[in-house]
Amino acid sequence: MKPARYGAIEAGGTKILCGVTGEDGRWLARDKFSTAEPEQNLAELIGFFSQHPVNSLGLASFGPLDIDPTSLHYGRLLNTSKPHWSQFPFARRLADALNTDVVATTDVLAAAMAEQRFGAARGCDNFCYVTVGTGIGVGTFIAGKPLTGKHHPEPGHLPLIRNTQDNVASACPYHSHCAEGLASGPALSRRVPVPLTELAATAPLWELAADYLAQLCHSLMLCYQPDRIILGGGVMRAPHLLPMITNAFxxxxxxxxxxxxxxxxxxxxxxxxxxxxxALALVHPLENVHVYT
Known part of the structure; x- marks a missing residue:
């Protein structure tokens, strides 16, 4: 009997990561693709997993995503700001092409699961994980379980109070002043002439970003009273931003x-x-998975 193999996909707004582990949790193969149109990315993923067959596959995708396992459209993208991906049956297409079971959730809920198991939420049952990158998403755990309803909540699209000096158009095609539209990576980048990674820590943009992200954290605190709020994503790689958010909060x-x-x-x-x-946690017990940080 061949040893079991477990696959994982993280589909984000700018890149798609995939990997395969064995039963011992060691990564056997990994790859990365730029997020493009769904048919192109599907072909790339099928190519990877055809070379590295798996017994089951965990899919963590940007959303909104149908994560109701009883739904006929389980694992399908809903109306999303990512061009060409709306209504794409992501999990079904993967399952059919690879002839394997696919378990799906959102990228932010998957990241929250991983933080609870290995990271900043270890030992914490009530927390919010916020990713601030291409978009803004929030995964909330209450009493050790992810908070969902008919679909997953979308606090990243909660409305914020605009700074009176901020007249830049929202980066969200659906909302004029939601958190994602004002404080995601693309939203912040359109306000300055250089990449965020090259922006000085004293630049006024960081105060604006801190104000908007603190508003989101304030709403999360009032709604859920979490023991911790964990911030991830590319924007949070700026080390000076976290204390600014704390002060603004x-x-x-x-x-x-x-x-x-x-x-x-x-x-x-x-x-x-x-x-x-x-994503791997959806299909693997993860007792011995190697964590690259």
Missing amino acids: ESQARNYAQSLTEQNLLVSALKNEAGLLG
């Missing part, structure tokens, strides 16, 4: 909500690995 909350401190407002411990590890 305190100014907005005015001692009404629970305070955010260095103990309960944290940056992701898994860096770029959270989503792929979370």
Whole structure:
């Protein structure tokens, strides 16, 4: 009998990661593709997993995504801001092409699962994981379980109060002043002439970003009272941003909500690995998976 193989896909707004492990949790193969049109990415993924067959496959995708396993459209993208991906039956197409079971969830819920198992939410049953990258997504765990309804919640599209000096159009095609439209990577990048990675820590944009992200954290705190809020994604690689968010939160909350401190407002411990590890967690017990950080 051949040893079991487990596959994982993290489909994000700018890149798609995939990998295969054995029963011992060691990565046997990994690859990365730029997120393009669905048929192109599907062909790339089928090519990878045809070379590295798996017994089951975990899919963590940007959303909105149908994550109801009883739904006829389980694993299908809903109306999304990513061009050409709306209504794409992602999980079904993979399952049919690879003749394997596919378990699907959103990229942010998968990342939250991984943080709970390996990272900044270890030992914590009530927390929110916020990814701030190409988009903004939130995965919330209450009493150790992911919070979902008919579909997964979308706090990344909660409306924010615009700074009166901020007249740049929203980066979200659906909302004029949601968190994703004002504070995601593309939203911030359109406000400055250089890449965010080259922007000085003293640039005014960071104060604006901190204000918007603190508003989102304030809403999460009021709604869920999490023990921790964990921030991940490319924008949070700026080391000066976290304390700025903490300060902005305190100014907005005015001692009404629970305070955010260095103990309960944290940056992701898994860096770029959270989503792929979370996808793997959908199909693998993950006792011995090697964590690259």
